Amino acid sequence: MQTHILLTGSSRGIGAAIAETLTRDDTRLIGHGTSSGIPADFTDPAAPQALWNQALEALDGRIDVLVNNAGIFEATPLDLEHDDWVAGWEKTMRVNLTASAELCRLAVRHWQTEGRSGRIVNIASRAAYRGDSPAHWHYAASKAGMIGMTKSIARGYAAEGILAFAICPGFTMTGMAEDYLSSRGGDKLLADIPLGRVADPAEVATLARFCALEAPPSMTGAVLDINGASYVR
Known part of the structure; x- marks a missing residue:
């Protein structure tokens, strides 16, 4: 039986690389993005559920794996007007964390209702542990939230x-x-x-594919670093 996969942020960068590595004879993949797949603007609170419903219909009522990759990285300097700074914070949290949380909830409820097993793969960031620049508090916080959510699930x-x-x-x-x-x-x-270069998207995609399809169940809750030893825990 084919594995049915929903992948967010599939149109470019890491997401496009993940889509390529998850497109196999034994999988059916539905992507989400601005230039390919099902369009959904995660700044819209209605978008995550609409995306889930469309993907579920396209995959004949069954999703086995959810990969949350969509995210934004927009600077919000401290010297912005206060309301603008808060708006930047809330936009990043909605896109990077709240939309992912909604999709995780919908996935868990789907599997519980159907009596099925399932897998969630959340693409976070080393910023969850190391932090980020003074203009990116919100980005680091959103990715730390994703780690806490993953462990809780x-x-x-x-x-x-x-x-x-x-x-x-x-x-x-x-x-x-x-x-x-x-x-x-x-x-x-x-x-x-220390590795002397940044990661290639294909390297991250290899790890995502492993988690989505191959990782042994006892690995659940694992947080996997892929940063060239620029941050080790």
């Missing part, structure tokens, strides 16, 4: 065969990472990565 539903994993990339060579590296003086940042 793993502990809460393992007995029902519902597994959850989190992956924490460091800098990854997507368009977003290239802009960030350039703006921060790339050579200095690269000097902080």
Whole structure:
């Protein structure tokens, strides 16, 4: 039986690489993104449930794996007007954390109702542990929240065969990472990565595929780092 997968943020960067590695004869993948898959704007509170319902219909009423990859990385400097700073915080939390939480809830309820096992793979960030720049409190906090959520799901539903994993990339060579590296003086940042380079999206995708399809159940709750030893725990 094919494994049915919903992947958010599948149109570029890490998401596109994950989509490629999860497109196999034994899987059916529904992606979400701005340029491919099912469109959904996660700044809209109605979007996560609408996406879930459309994906469920497209996959004949069964989703086996949810991969939460969609996210934004937008600067919110402290010297913004207060209301603008709060708006930036709330936008990042809604897109990066609340939308993922809604999809996780819908997935868990789906599996419970159907009496099925299932897997959740959440793409977080090393920022969850290391923090980020002064203009990105919200990004680091959203990814730390994703880690806490993943662990709670793993502990809460393992007995029902519902597994959850989190992956924490460091800098990854997507368009977003290239802009960030350039703006921060790339050579200095690269000097902080013992491997000497940022990760390739395909490397993160390999880890996501493992968690989605192959990781043994006893690994549930694991948080997996992939950052070239730039942050070790």
